[in-house]
Amino acid sequence: AEFMRDPMLDFTGNVVLITGAASGFGALAAEELGRRGARLVLGDINAAGLGLVVDKLTAQGIEVQTMACDVSSETDCAAMVALARENFGRLDIAINNAGIAPPMQYFEEVDEETLDLQHRVNVKGVFFGMKHQLKVMRSQGSGVILNVSSMAGLGGAPKVAAYAAAKHSVVGLTRTAAVEYARHNVRVNAICPFYTLTPMVTDIQAPEGATVDQVHAQLASGCPMKRLGKPEEVVSAMLMLCSPALTYVTGQTLAVDGGVSA
Ligand code: NAI
Numbered sequence: 001a002e003f004m005r006d007p008m009l010d011f012t013g014n015v016v017l018i019t020g021a022a023s024g025f026g027a028l029a030a031e032e033l034g035r036r037g038a039r040l041v042l043g044d045i046n047a048a049g050l051g052l053v054v055d056k057l058t059a060q061g062i063e064v065q066t067m068a069c070d071v072s073s074e075t076d077c078a079a080m081v082a083l084a085r086e087n088f089g090r091l092d093i094a095i096n097n098a099g100i101a102p103p104m105q106y107f108e109e110v111d112e113e114t115l116d117l118q119h120r121v122n123v124k125g126v127f128f129g130m131k132h133q134l135k136v137m138r139s140q141g142s143g144v145i146l147n148v149s150s151m152a153g154l155g156g157a158p159k160v161a162a163y164a165a166a167k168h169s170v171v172g173l174t175r176t177a178a179v180e181y182a183r184h185n186v187r188v189n190a191i192c193p194f195y196t197l198t199p200m201v202t203d204i205q206a207p208e209g210a211t212v213d214q215v216h217a218q219l220a221s222g223c224p225m226k227r228l229g230k231p232e233e234v235v236s237a238m239l240m241l242c243s244p245a246l247t248y249v250t251g252q253t254l255a256v257d258g259g260v261s262a
Pocket residue numbers: 019020021022023024025026043044045046049069070071072097098099100101121125148149150151192193194195196197198199200201
């Protein structure tokens with residue numbers, strides 16, 4: 001997509017790690033960063049999906065290393081960082097994007113298994129990733145981390161209690177790391193998108209008697225712009241936060257939400 005051409009969005013030579021890169025925001029961010037000169041280290045639990053993304057990127061001459069990984073495993077998160085160091089000798093940018101959506105449920109319907117799974121992937125996945133990324137970036141004396149939270153990480157949203165708990169935690173991890181690592185020239189920010197038309201939302205489970213289109217229309221009606229987000233609208237914000245355009249910005253959460261949080 002030709003949605004940005006500014007020289008401040010030149011990532012030539014940067015080594016960029018992205019989790020959840022087989023689909024949605026992660027796959028599009030990989031392509032946009034690769035086309036702007038980044039060398040990529042991509043991970044996803046969906047190895048087959050990741051393979052398809054890699055084929056598309058290598059066909060464009062983009063340098064890519066990949067790993068099938070489960071971000072809820074600290075070993076896997078450490079291995080991804082090691083892959084970046086072994087192949088490229090450094091790690092400039094890490095995008096902790098892998099995540100899962102819960103079923104839409106009222107608070108009283110949420111069981112412990114759902115709550116645990118949300119924390120395993122959406123909290124531990126970000127925490128373990130950051131832990132190992134920060135170590136490398138501290139020793140380099142530079143780095144940028146971008147975590148993918150959600151509008152459900154900034155405020156209340158109906159029927160996503162377990163997800164909201166996890167995504168609020170991502171904001172807490174982002175702010176804490178930003179404050180601790182600022183002196184090492186490492187920036188840590190988060191984006192907080194509203195419902196965006198990636199596979200996570202196009203394949204949303206409609207409640208009985210409703211269609212997916214009806215669910216989308218109802219979600220859009222809660223947005224001042226009266227529409228859901230487009231993946232490229234979120235990815236452009238991700239690139240901005242990682243870019244040298246925003247070198248004095250850290251510990252921030254950027255809502256990309258059509259005005260929902262305004
Ligand atoms: P998606 O479902 O298209 O992509 C998520 C990717 O993460 C998939 O490729 C999946 O295989 C991978 N993944 C899931 N669990 C994993 C694990 N344990 N280890 C490694 N990889 C794993 O969804 P989308 O929309 O691109 O989501 C990306 C992030 O954006 C997620 O953190 C999601 O919570 C967040 N988000 C999405 C919104 C939306 O409306 N699409 C809104 C707000 C936040």
